[in-house]
Amino acid sequence: MSRKKQVIFIMTDTQRTDMLGCYGNERMITPNLDRLAREGIRYDKAYTTQPVCQPARAAIFTGSYPHSCAGWSNCMGLSDNVPNIGQRLSDAGIHTAYVGKWHLDGGDYFGLGRCAKGWDEDYWYDMRCFLEELTPEERYRIRQMESIEKYNITEDMTYGHRCADRAVDFIEKHRDENYFLVVSLDEPHGPHICPKKYVDLYEDYEVPIKENMKDTLENKPEHHRIWAGEEYLKVCREDFSLKPKEFLGCNTFADYEIGRVIDAAEQQEDAPIIIYTSDHGDMMYAHSLTGKGPALYEEIVHIPLIIRGLGQGVDTNPVSHINLAPTIFDIFGVPIPKMFEGRSIWQEVLNPQARCNDYVFMEFGRYEVDHDGFGGYQPLRGVYDGRYKMVLNLMTSDELYDLEKDPQEMVNLIEKPEYEEVKKRLHQAILDNMYETRDPFRGYYWEDRPWNRRTEFKTWDSRLMTRQRENEEYEPRQLDYGTGLPMTAAVRKKGESDAKFAEK
Missing domain, CATH: 3.40.720.10 (Alkaline Phosphatase, subunit A)
Structure with a gap:
């Protein structure tokens, strides 16, 4: 230093x-x-x-x-x-x-x-x-x-x-x-x-x-x-x-x-x-x-x-x-x-x-707003763990590569059953990151993929959570919708603070 x-x-x-x-x-x-x-x-x-x-x-x-x-x-x-x-x-x-x-x-x-x-x-x-x-x-x-x-x-x-x-x-x-x-x-x-x-x-x-x-x-x-x-x-x-x-x-x-x-x-x-x-x-x-x-x-x-x-x-x-x-x-x-x-x-x-x-995360939304081209809206989310890289392409098909064996990413392993544990682990890591970072594009469609049918959250209310931002250095603490009082926990079950202050 x-x-x-x-x-x-x-x-x-x-x-x-x-x-x-x-x-x-x-x-x-x-x-x-x-x-x-x-x-x-x-x-x-x-x-x-x-x-x-x-x-x-x-x-x-x-x-x-x-x-x-x-x-x-x-x-x-x-x-x-x-x-x-x-x-x-x-x-x-x-x-x-x-x-x-x-x-x-x-x-x-x-x-x-x-x-x-x-x-x-x-x-x-x-x-x-x-x-x-x-x-x-x-x-x-x-x-x-x-x-x-x-x-x-x-x-x-x-x-x-x-x-x-x-x-x-x-x-x-x-x-x-x-x-x-x-x-x-x-x-x-x-x-x-x-x-x-x-x-x-x-x-x-x-x-x-x-x-x-x-x-x-x-x-x-x-x-x-x-x-x-x-x-x-x-x-x-x-x-x-x-x-x-x-x-x-x-x-x-x-x-x-x-x-x-x-x-x-x-x-x-x-x-x-x-x-x-x-x-x-x-x-x-x-x-x-x-x-x-x-x-x-x-x-x-x-x-x-x-x-x-x-x-x-x-x-x-x-x-x-x-x-x-x-x-x-x-x-x-x-x-x-x-x-x-x-x-x-x-x-x-x-x-x-x-x-x-443990992981690094990557994403894509759109290349350019001013221009119509470059593929338009192409949402994807990806993860890399130091060896395996997974890419969820929301509107097309997904990808999995083993960079140790295939550094040029020629062989897409997403449909290979022998990589089942790797796929589920990386898939879960992407989903966790999306929810933890309040990704505005999060939802059940990222969870239920052809190679990993996950339907437990395939409901309109998804995970039933509230996730508010914490930026107290530059703004007042955000308020709870149900009480109008400062939130006590930024991440909580939707409506749980309502019960805390409800009249008896």
Whole structure:
């Protein structure tokens, strides 16, 4: 722990684990992130809560699952009664600053250009702020991949570089304060804009063709086949090759900008703690799919996570973005709010051999509100226990994979009777999590599945429970409907407090 409690939280967008050298791909040029991994703790089984930009960020920056804070789709503003962690930490006396992509205000991809509650307005710099510095011609050019060569894109023209500039300025000016600084890069997300020299590093690089890039999806959910379509199923052809030089070049450019922030931090007498992650990955034709969407395949949900400044090693236990907010609060010594839906992995940070999560949970609601496409509403809930991954696809069919035997998730085991105990255990874990977190989409339809007929709660009243929120730091304690008095227990049988105060 540094003399001052200082944490720099760095994140990228659409950066898969195999896009970092430290996660085993020696062809990737990411020296700064690789150095963080050598000097810190690398988490080998870290997962996003939802493989979409806004929902992933919602979990990180509110401590709540996307379904709990109305962040379950891009372009939806979060619930007004869900404070972000900047507001909570600021109210606890920590200087908080957010530089970079926010994507939580409902203001389409770029944001509204308005500082969210709790963060230092002098450093707020979402993508709308960046674009409004440019002329209309410059805005257009910076969104076209062809501009890399056509207009000789330089570092100072990019969003990532200007974010790093502000982050370095903050670090230098606030070295004597307790602070929480977020540096949120849009890179390497499309349109993959960066100086040409980074693209040239991958001029001759071809992505190795894995078995799951030839997946014809026969035993997979129907919506995966619709997503793939005839165009994307071309990956099964022998002549298929993938050369994403701009994407990977921008990936190395992001590493360079992150290096500038790390270098500035290391100029301090006591270097701040650095936490690094990415929001989600990209399918890149795995399972014949592109982008991200309503699936929980490893390519889009298994994300990089590194913490430097609290020890060294490799942690092989399952962890989640939902664990980050309470862990950050533990680092600062701030009480963890009841509203946080994940547990702190502080003990695991101190000892990577410890295991804080029996399961990590993932979900999907909708990809985008502004656009009709991307499959529309595709509700799913999933769980991973470190070996097995289960996915409940409410409107199609379900999935079960053994990642130890089948790391590329080719064989769907959901109909295999020999996995009966595993299926029931994971199914129960998903249901318990949905009810414990007040999932607004919970109901009997998640319980009664073709491979596990559970009908005990297939009634209109379901589990006959009341589950109210506890957010006393920012609002009065909620009242019981039947008595008008403050609730005594947030989770209780429906109507049980009525009897307690009933006239005799």
